[in-house]
Amino acid sequence: MFFFRTFSFDDRTGWAYDASTMADFIVRTQALRKEFSGNPVLRDVNVGICRGEILGFIGENGAGKSTFMKILSGIHEPTSGFLESEGKSVKFRSPTEARRAGISLVPQEFNLASDLTVEENIFLAPNWPGWGGILNRKAMRSRATALLAELWANARTNDRIDTLSAAQKQLVEVCKALAFDARILILDEPTTMLTRREIDRLMALMRSLKARGMTLIYISHKLAEVKAICDRVAILKDGQRVHTAETAAIQPSEMARWMVGRELSEIYPSKTCELLQALGHCHRWPVRPPGGALHRQHPRVGLPPVHAPGHLRPGD
Ligand SMILES: Nc1ncnc2c1ncn2[C@@H]1O[C@H](COP(=O)(O)OP(=O)(O)O)[C@@H](O)[C@H]1O
Numbered sequence: 001m002f003f004f005r006t007f008s009f010d011d012r013t014g015w016a017y018d019a020s021t022m023a024d025f026i027v028r029t030q031a032l033r034k035e036f037s038g039n040p041v042l043r044d045v046n047v048g049i050c051r052g053e054i055l056g057f058i059g060e061n062g063a064g065k066s067t068f069m070k071i072l073s074g075i076h077e078p079t080s081g082f083l084e085s086e087g088k089s090v091k092f093r094s095p096t097e098a099r100r101a102g103i104s105l106v107p108q109e110f111n112l113a114s115d116l117t118v119e120e121n122i123f124l125a126p127n128w129p130g131w132g133g134i135l136n137r138k139a140m141r142s143r144a145t146a147l148l149a150e151l152w153a154n155a156r157t158n159d160r161i162d163t164l165s166a167a168q169k170q171l172v173e174v175c176k177a178l179a180f181d182a183r184i185l186i187l188d189e190p191t192t193m194l195t196r197r198e199i200d201r202l203m204a205l206m207r208s209l210k211a212r213g214m215t216l217i218y219i220s221h222k223l224a225e226v227k228a229i230c231d232r233v234a235i236l237k238d239g240q241r242v243h244t245a246e247t248a249a250i251q252p253s254e255m256a257r258w259m260v261g262r263e264l265s266e267i268y269p270s271k272t273c274e275l276l277q278a279l280g281h282c283h284r285w286p287v288r289p290p291g292g293a294l295h296r297q298h299p300r301v302g303l304p305p306v307h308a309p310g311h312l313r314p315g316d
């Protein structure tokens, strides 16, 4: 299998192709759909994740990013559509099944037992190979120590979770994911609670995991970080993948325009510029929507303003 660095993208299907040969997708989805109580949250999403890349996955709050990743990591089952891992069609019925396929999610909300220790949390997962179902404490401790050191986590294996900082808890979540030989690591908005220094360390960690051959998916609102760290970016809007690009070929301002859609720039031109200025990527007006001139005809009504709750906020 080969990993091609030069792709052309077919945005109708979402598949990336080399000029003549198909790229090496470690995971891909086809027409993935998810409904909650009949409400569609993901609509026919086609995304291919290339082996060894860092894929940025972006979209406004509520676009469906976490739901998509929960399907990839076995937390939710899709309503319809297909998921392929290593070229084979798969159906994950639990996070354990996804983990066996090498896919681990570091969730947006920490999923740690606060009254247990770091090592107990890392190995709480049911498939830890303790002898006869009894946890092998010694093996657990040495593996946890090695993982914490590898991630430069300034925490000890017997520290209780409720004594740790947000950044340390984050690293415990990453340890949990890596403890089971993850080949694909999904980080869902990992920098929200981190300081600048902690973010820089996380970026360095992601680069070193990539250098070791891991595939990473990085969900974020911070478009400058996405540009800096990711090889490609997939953009989700209202449950649909609206664009995919190599990050070398797209500026954060264009990513933001794909996220909010052209209608917002038509209805709320000043707000859109305000948003882009807040992101630090727009210095003059007018902003052109992706792929075309600034049209003002046929404004769609009913779209929320940029500052409505649940949408991008300045500084995000
Ligand atoms: N378990 C659930 N039950 C019902 N609705 C849900 C559930 N999870 C997510 N949603 C809805 O799906 C939409 C997408 O959510 P989510 O995937 O969390 O978006 P994002 O991560 O892009 O912010 C939102 O409108 C959210 O309210």
Ligand SMILES: [Mg+2]
Residues within 6 Å of the ligand: 065, 066, 067, 108, 188
């Ligand atoms: Mg989310």
